[in-house]
Amino acid sequence: MFDQNQYIWLIFLIPLLSWAIISLILKPFFKDKPKIAGYVTIAAVATSLLLSIWVLVTVLGEPHHELEVPNISWVIIEGGATINLGIIVDSLTAVMLIVVTVVSLMVQIYSQGYMHGDAGYHRYYAHMSLFTTAMLGLVLANSLLLMFVFWELVGLCSYLLIGFWFHRPSAANAAKKAFIVTRIGDFGFLAGMIYLYANTGTFDTAELHQMAISGVLAGNVLTWGAIGIFAGAVGKSAQFPLHVWLPDAMEGPTPVSALIHAATMAAAGVFLVARTYPLFEHSAVALQTVATVGGFTAIFAASIGLVQNDIKRVLAYSTISQLGYMMLGLATGGVAVGIFHLFNHAFFKALLFLGAGSVNHATKTFDMREMGGLRKVMPRTYATFVIGALSLAGIWPLSGFWSKDEILVKSLENQPVLFALAMITVFMTAFYMFRVIFLTFGGEYRGKEHLHESSSVMTIPLIILAILACGSGLLNVTGGFSAFFGHGETYSVVEGLFGIFAHPLPWLSLILAGLGIFTAYAVYSKKWLSAEAIGKRFSALYKLFYNKYWVDELYEGIIVKKVLMGGIFRVFQLFDSKVIDGGINTNFVQGFIVRNLFGWFKSFDQKGVDGAVNGVADTTLIAGKTMRKVQTGQLQLYGLIIGLGIVALIVCLFLFG
Amino acid sequence: MSIGLEHYLILSAILFSIGLYGALSKHNAIVILMCIEIMLSAVNIALVAFSRYIVPLQLTGQVFAIFTIAVAAAETAVGLAIIIAIYRSRETIDAGKIDLMKW
Numbered sequence: 109m110f111d112q113n114q115y116i117w118l119i120f121l122i123p124l125l126s127w128a129i130i131s132l133i134l135k136p137f138f139k140d141k142p143k144i145a146g147y148v149t150i151a152a153v154a155t156s157l158l159l160s161i162w163v164l165v166t167v168l169g170e171p172h173h174e175l176e177v178p179n180i181s182w183v184i185i186e187g188g189a190t191i192n193l194g195i196i197v198d199s200l201t202a203v204m205l206i207v208v209t210v211v212s213l214m215v216q217i218y219s220q221g222y223m224h225g226d227a228g229y230h231r232y233y234a235h236m237s238l239f240t241t242a243m244l245g246l247v248l249a250n251s252l253l254l255m256f257v258f259w260e261l262v263g264l265c266s267y268l269l270i271g272f273w274f275h276r277p278s279a280a281n282a283a284k285k286a287f288i289v290t291r292i293g294d295f296g297f298l299a300g301m302i303y304l305y306a307n308t309g310t311f312d313t314a315e316l317h318q319m320a321i322s323g324v325l326a327g328n329v330l331t332w333g334a335i336g337i338f339a340g341a342v343g344k345s346a347q348f349p350l351h352v353w354l355p356d357a358m359e360g361p362t363p364v365s366a367l368i369h370a371a372t373m374a375a376a377g378v379f380l381v382a383r384t385y386p387l388f389e390h391s392a393v394a395l396q397t398v399a400t401v402g403g404f405t406a407i408f409a410a411s412i413g414l415v416q417n418d419i420k421r422v423l424a425y426s427t428i429s430q431l432g433y434m435m436l437g438l439a440t441g442g443v444a445v446g447i448f449h450l451f452n453h454a455f456f457k458a459l460l461f462l463g464a465g466s467v468n469h470a471t472k473t474f475d476m477r478e479m480g481g482l483r484k485v486m487p488r489t490y491a492t493f494v495i496g497a498l499s500l501a502g503i504w505p506l507s508g509f510w511s512k513d514e515i516l517v518k519s520l521e522n523q524p525v526l527f528a529l530a531m532i533t534v535f536m537t538a539f540y541m542f543r544v545i546f547l548t549f550g551g552e553y554r555g556k557e558h559l560h561e562s563s564s565v566m567t568i569p570l571i572i573l574a575i576l577a578c579g580s581g582l583l584n585v586t587g588g589f590s591a592f593f594g595h596g597e598t599y600s601v602v603e604g605l606f607g608i609f610a611h612p613l614p615w616l617s618l619i620l621a622g623l624g625i626f627t628a629y630a631v632y633s634k635k636w637l638s639a640e641a642i643g644k645r646f647s648a649l650y651k652l653f654y655n656k657y658w659v660d661e662l663y664e665g666i667i668v669k670k671v672l673m674g675g676i677f678r679v680f681q682l683f684d685s686k687v688i689d690g691g692i693n694t695n696f697v698q699g700f701i702v703r704n705l706f707g708w709f710k711s712f713d714q715k716g717v718d719g720a721v722n723g724v725a726d727t728t729l730i731a732g733k734t735m736r737k738v739q740t741g742q743l744q745l746y747g748l749i750i751g752l753g754i755v756a757l758i759v760c761l762f763l764f765g
Numbered sequence: 766m767s768i769g770l771e772h773y774l775i776l777s778a779i780l781f782s783i784g785l786y787g788a789l790s791k792h793n794a795i796v797i798l799m800c801i802e803i804m805l806s807a808v809n810i811a812l813v814a815f816s817r818y819i820v821p822l823q824l825t826g827q828v829f830a831i832f833t834i835a836v837a838a839a840e841t842a843v844g845l846a847i848i849i850a851i852y853r854s855r856e857t858i859d860a861g862k863i864d865l866m867k868w
Contacts, residue, residue: 259788418817741863741864741865742860742861742864743860743863744788744789744790744797744860747788747789748789751785751789
């Protein structure tokens with residue numbers, strides 16, 4: 109009954125334990141030793157990483173790359189339906205476990221330096237543990253229902269961490285925005301899930317896959333179910349039109365952004381689509397929706413990223429754009445292509461964010477206009493940041509090149525229009541990343557801070573991530589990564605490494621990326637072209653990008669203010685004030701009349717009867733004056749007395765009953 | 766050791782007492798509201814536990830608990846609205862200072 113696969117549960121239970129230890133023991137009793145909280149979290153995540161590596165090795169050894177883990181029955185309903193709690197371990201899970209635990213571990217180590225001396229150090233690590241738990245649980249869950257539970261937990265944790273510095277109104281607002289905007293997508297996920305359950309009677313992803321493959325689940329049911337699930341993914345993965353929360357999420361501490369962007373919240377949406385991929389695969393409409401949303405988001409977000417001045421915002425839009433790529437890759441090339449990009453992106457994006465955090469640690473700002481010249485003072489941050497940027501731009505042979513190339517090849521085969529958009533995005537990506545590098549690290553320093561390189565607790569994670577960003581792409585050079593997911597052929601290393609240059613496409617994308625880097629160099633380093641002049645020349649376009657296509661204004665000004673506040677809520681308010689209040693007022697008028705009528709009787713009453721009664725009344729009044737002191741107006745005191753009364757009654761019942 | 770009905774009931778009783786203590790002793794109205802939620806959760810645990818152990822094949826307790834959750838959500842919404850209204854008129858949500866009901 110109890111086999112070693114049961115240990116897989118521990119992968120997410122250990123960080124959960126760490127959360128419990130920090131919030132229940134360390135925070136109340138070891139307030140003066142905050143460092144322990146960091147150590148506990150790091151130890152927990154490191155244990156999860158070791159277990160994940162063990163899972164990966166075991167899964168690699170299995171013939172079908174799957175492990176059997178017995179389910180735990182959760183809800184048993186009379187009449188047959190049973191809802192199980194269970195975990196699924198296949199190639200997708202194994203890869204995602206590695207991504208989540210590696211990035212989380214690096215972020216936790218780095219946070220020790222970044223959050224040093226923060227008053228909320230305990231709270232930070234408690235939330236980070238819970239965040240890791242939620243994502244690991246999401247990756248492991250085998251049914252849509254359990255996934256939804258962890259999905260919401262991921263949303264909650266990102267709310268808590270984005271609003272970590274809740275005393276700043278901007279952070280509190282950003283947290284609320286993230287929660288509400290993703291909630292709109294979550295509603296789609298919930299609706300899709302219930303719709304699928306109503307039609308198939310199961311939440312289990314493997315069973316749903318079987319139904320989709322065998323054709324039992326098809327047609328409109330499949331399409332709407334898949335689109336519902338995709339709506340959830342759009343919310344979490346910040347695809348257009350629900351992308352607005354991700355740039356604002358920059359209000360949280362930078363390591364949180366790294367975790368959100370690389371491995372948890374934003375990756376959750378892509379993962380969800382990958383997990384339920386057979387549902388999409390068998391519905392052309394759903395697949396086309398994913399491809400279109402992804403391809404459009406890729407270029408849409410990249411164009412906004414071109415003109416932002418905040419280093420973290422550029423990276424945020426870059427994430428949205430890359431998530432669009434992943435969606436496009438999933439829709440055109442299947443799970444292996446999309447997840448391979450997620451895998452590579454996780455490492456270099458975590459690297460870039462942690463690098464931005466390191467820069468912020470020195471300059472105390474995120475505004476690139478107040479940076480510059482950091483290359484000399486922060487050599488390690490500079491070197492690793494450049495590696496991350498080159499990888500993101502897709503330069504051979506760094507990791508981003510390999511996965512992006514696969515997405516481009518597949519989209520050329522299936523979606524020529526979106527392929528064209530993706531090619532333009534390649535140029536934009538290279539341009540905005542190197543704009544960041546030249547503005548931040550090149551030229552002369554424009555701020556006033558005393559600069560210094562970050563401590564090694566922060567730079568060592570950067571170096572490890574940089575090595576991963578260089579090397580992770582090579583995993584699929586021989587086709588091994590795709591083969592792990594069950595498709596594609598394998599080739600030799602040399603053939604894989606250089607064979608691709610036999611095709612024109614990699615050349616084209618490399619030239620475009622090189623052109624992007626060169627343009628950034630010309631404009632921001634050598635200043636052959638003035639950025640202001642270009643901005644003025646294309647002022648309409650510049651304004652459009654700079655104001656993020658006015659999507660935020662559209663949502664806030666039109667949908668929230670006009671439609672909700674002005675329309676729906678106003679109708680409710682009118683209903684309240686006219687109909688309900690009107691009803692009460694008529695009663696009041698009637699009561700008024702009645703009282704006047706009876707006023708006649710009153711005067712009789714007052715003269716005759718009252719005299720006799722007053723004597724009694726006075727006595728009562730004096731008694732009341734003494735007694736009313738009991739009425740303190742303190743609701744809690746009343747509650748206490750009620751509670752004590754109940755306890756007294758129970759005691760009486762025991763003694764005399 | 767197998768977990769039986771009494772363990773759930775003890776957990777429920779502990780949670781209920783924690784909630785009751787908080788609701789009676791805390792000054793911040795929002796915290797009081799949270800404590801009331803804890804008490805409701807304790808009741809839900811007891812409901813589900815009874816249902817699971819006494820009529821295991823029917824979901825009456827669970828369904829009842831879901832209704833409780835829905836009502837609790839509505840209660841929180843109303844409670845928060847009242848707290849905001851009180852804050853706007855009196856600039857405090859300290860339950861000790863909200864005592865207009867006294868003699």
